[in-house]
């Protein structure tokens with residue numbers, strides 16, 4: 001657990017970057033700090049590993065005040081990933097990843113073996129190990145940055161806009177890989193971004209900061225979307241909040257109807273399309289065991305007849321959700337959320353970490 005207790009940072013020129021910030025980043029979870037440019041995200045992050053020292057207040061790593069730990073010792077237990085990876089340009093990839101093990105005095109062979117293990121973990125081909133950073137794509141460099149931060153197996157990982165310099169497709173796959181890695185490693189991660197979609201996707205808990213380093217709200221993503229604390233958070237979350245909330249509602253339990261005759265499937269029962277005079281029409285599928293209501297809605301929108309095909313883990317069609325059935329679910333969901341939706345301007349408790357229930 002990382003705890004900010006009433007932390008303020010005033011720079012020598014008088015700028016108050018962080019103002020009486022109190023929050024907790026739970027152990028083994030991803031806590032995202034999100035907010036507009038200049039709201040104090042990076043300053044907050046760097047106070048954790050003491051690249052910047054707080055002016056007042058305390059930051060605790062578990063129960064220990066970080067100011068009681070000398071910075072090199074502190075940083076050995078904290079991996080740090082920054083935008084554009086920040087790799088050493090004149091060192092080979094393998095040696096970049098082995099930076100911290102070398103500093104810790106591991107012998108070269110052991111450090112390199114660990115680096116190779118990590119390259120594999122972040123999905124990089126062993127062939128890249130002997131290249132230099134400039135010979136890698138932006139996405140590959142970011143993966144190396146993550147591998148380097150994990151090299152000494154630190155319990156805490158600080159990530160400062162690590163994926164913001166790559167294109168949206170690479171970015172989405174880096175995010176997916178981070179989530180997959182985290183499900184194995186369970187690190188305590190503090191992740192800084194200005195992109196609310198990235199925050200909602202990655203965060204177990206999301207802290208929304210406003211300029212001046214004030215905490216506007218801290219909550220699980222689903223709670224943030226359903227109960228923004230005030231107009232600032234509501235605006236920051238953007239317009240399609242309603243649709244995005246559906247990502248947190250499991251599709252499980254949606255009533256499935258039988259497969260209609262006009263759905264054409266292959267010999268294994270996997271959908272091929274909807275029969276029509278002009279050939280097969282497109283379709284959309286979702287997995288009712290695993291996916292969200294948003295995925296079901298998306299699947300319905302991809303079918304010209306508005307029906308979403310439910311498929312099992314092997315892609316076999318197991319039923320269909322008609323437009324009417326989906327409408328019923330959405331209307332029931334909307335009615336239920338209305339009971340919780342605050343009036344504009346009404347404040348909601350900022351410390352509710354619960355996820356929205358279907």
Ligand SMILES: Nc1ncnc2c1ncn2[C@@H]1O[C@H](COP(=O)(O)OP(=O)(O)OP(=O)(O)O)[C@@H](O)[C@H]1O
Nearest residue numbers: 011013015017036037038039040041042043044194
């Ligand atoms: N060394 C410094 N001296 C004076 N002011 C600073 C210094 N570093 C940052 N600031 C100011 O502190 C405030 C917070 O900066 P910080 O970099 O923490 O914000 P941020 O939310 O990470 O912004 P961005 O998303 O643009 O990176 C800003 O007003 C910034 O100009």
